[in-house]
Amino acid sequence: MDQKLWHNLYPEDIPHGLDYPETLLHHFLRKTAAEFPDKPAIHFLGKELTFRYLYEAAEKLAGYLQSIGIVKGDRVAVMLPNTPQAVISFYGILMAGGIVVQTNPLYTERELEYQMKDSRAKGIITLDILYPRVTKIKDHTDLQHIIITAIKDFLPFPKDIFYPFIQKKQYGIVVKVQHEGFCHLFTEILKQPKRTLIEYEQNQEEDIALLQYTGGTTGFPKGVMLTHKNLVVNTSMCTAWLYRYRRGEEIVLGVIPFFHVYGVTTILILAVMQAYKMVLLPKFDVKTTLKTIHKQRPTLFPGAPTIYIGLLNDPDVQKYDLSSIDSCLCGSAPLPLEVQEKFEKTTGGKLVEGYGLTEASPITHVNFLWDHPQVKGSIGVPLPDTDAAIFSLETGEILPPGEMGEMAVKGPQVMKGYWERADETKQTFKDGWLLTGDLGYMDQQGYFYMVDRKKDMIIAGGFNVYPREIEEVLYEHPAVKEAVVAGVPDPYRGETVKAYIVLKEGSNVTEAELNEFSRKNLAAYKVPRKYEFRLELPKTAVGKILRRALVEEENRHGNQEKD
Structure with a gap:
């Protein structure tokens, strides 16, 4: 597509193309620490760490990793929630010449073993409470080293004293390990003197920085190879979009987990590249998040729809001052219009929907934050240097405006490919476009x-039905807190539409009332034939509702009934 229509929409402040820094990701930490040594880089549950501390800690970890045999290209897993240790680990592994493998702390032994085997990670950095899980799978993998840390390690006094008791009550276990053999304590590593680092020759365009596994909601998760350039480029694109923001002056709320590439780019890298303060929360809790916004005054708040919905539905939300929030980039799942409008009214900030995928580092499209209103239902326009097109499902040709097909993207943020899956990489691309x-x-x-x-x-019944359209309607009902729509087997229609509903606290609505509401707003063939009310919906760690999990559950029930 030679003519990029969206460029006509760009404000003067956003260029169509950018000049990108030709440097490695960890060099940004060195640069920012030199420029803002005493500026707070991280706020974590009451404790603040400067950019100088962050750089020196990452440097110590890098030297230690090299001393235990980590060489250029080795994979080291990070299985941590959003904590200072997660930031130090990310940059420390890169400084050592390694490749970061972000790993979900909620993984079961089976999921963890699969990812460690597939990536052939040589080391893992994880929490004390997860240590037993890691040791059970260690001998079935290439893991040689386990580095252990604890939430309390970076808590301020007296929280660091009390937290172990809270942890024991919550998880029922106390893990004690020694700094010996294949076990290494994070706190002991940071006490050691700085080592002279081996400086490997690295290529920004070719060398992998991050092995990010796709969600794996269908089939086996694949490792997406993201290079230093992929991530530098995508973060730079985000910086261009945030053109009113000033280097060294913003505060970003880190709720989106770092084991999701969305959190890596919009918090972990962006904050270091632009010298913003990261306010980190190890997990999303509504009350804690509201209190944190009230006290820490973040200006940038990347999130997912379920996070914003959770905050809006808290009965005490009006008691907190959320007015510091200037911009929210919403990803991971479609943003219901009602949620966007209500959140903007509550905070006074802008909440805009974007779009991306792990294979694109991840952001490709975003609505404009300023100088243009949010366009209802749109994921926005492509970022600078990003091309997008719609391919026909029948002919495979690029379609003109207004016609529906498969979205495809091109740009320097697009992955190198899938880890050790050349055939699947080839299938995902068409003439240079990422499908x-x-x-x-x-x-x-x-x-x-x-x-x-x-x-x-x-x-x-022969009609194409798109769940998102129905979900948008259901979210407009005042009693509905969350909704997801899926196709379930039907002997007559082949598939039929089923809606899974979570109601707002204190609200009540019947299936008949929802059905009547839907019929007023949808064509008859789109109206759900079945409704199921639930207390909660299955979600990924980043808050994306797992539609496929509901379909699989439905299929299992159907098979059991046949038996």
């Missing part, structure tokens, strides 16, 4: 709209 697996269209102005996942489209 996203998402259905959408572009309007006459250049705004893009994601209709649904290709694999989530429901074919009911």
Whole structure:
């Protein structure tokens, strides 16, 4: 597509193309620490760490990793929540010449073993309470070293004294390990003198910085190879989009987990690159998040719809001052319009929807934060140097505006490929375009709209039904807190539409009332034939509702009934 319609929409402050720093990710930490040595880099549950401390700690960890045999290209897993240790580990591994493998702390032994085997990670940095899980799978993998830390290690006094008692009450275990053999204590590593680092020759464009596994909601998770350049470029694109923000002056709220690439780019890298303070929370808790915003005054708040919904539905939300929030970039799942409007009214800030995927580091499209209103239902326009197109599902040709097909993207943030999966990498690209697996269209102005996942489209009685459209309607009902729609087997229609509903606290609505509401707003073939009320919905750690988990559950029940 030679003519990029969306460029006509760009404000003067956003260039169509950017000049990117030709440097490695960890060099940004060195640069920022030299420029802002005493500026707070991290606030964590009452404790603050400066950029100087962050750089020196990462440097110590890097030297230690090299001393135990980590060489260029070795994979080291980070299995931590959002903590100072997670930031130190990320940059320390890169300084040592290693590749970071972000690992979800909620993984079961089976999931963890799969990822460690697939990545062939040589080391892992994890929490004390997760240590037993790691030791059970260690001998089945290439893991040689386990570095242990604890939440209390970076808590201020007296929280560091009391936390172990809280942890024991919450998890029922106390883990004590010694700094010996294959076990290494994070606190002991940081007490050691700085070592002289081996400076490997590295290529920004070719060398992998991050092995980020896809969610694996269908099939086995794949390791996405993201280079230093991929991540530097995508973060630079975000910086260009945030053109009113000033280097060294912003505060970013780190709720989105770092084991999701969205959190890596919009918090972990962006904050270091631009000298913003990261306010980290180890998990999303509504009350803690509200209190943190009230006290720490963050200006940038990357999140997911379920996070914003959770905050808005707290009965005490009006008691907190959320007015510091200037901008929120919403990703990971579609943003219901009602949520966006209510959140903007509550905070006075802007909440805009964007779009991305792990394979693109992850951001490709965003709505404008300033100088343009949010376009209803749109995921926005492509970022600078990013191309996007809609491919026909029938002919494979690029479609004109207004026609729906599969979304595809091109740009310097697109992955190198899947780790040791050349065939799957080849299948994901078409003539240099990354096929996203998402259905959408572009309007006459250049705004893009994601209709649904290709694999989530429901074919009911011969009609194509898109769950997102129905979900948008259900979210408009005043009693509905969360909604997800899926196709379930139906003997007559092949598939039929089922809605899973979580109600707001204190609200009540019947299936008949929801059905009547839906019929007023949807064509008859789109109206859910079944409703199921639940206390909660299955979600990923980043807050994305797992539609496929509900479908699989439905299929299991169907098979059991046949038996």
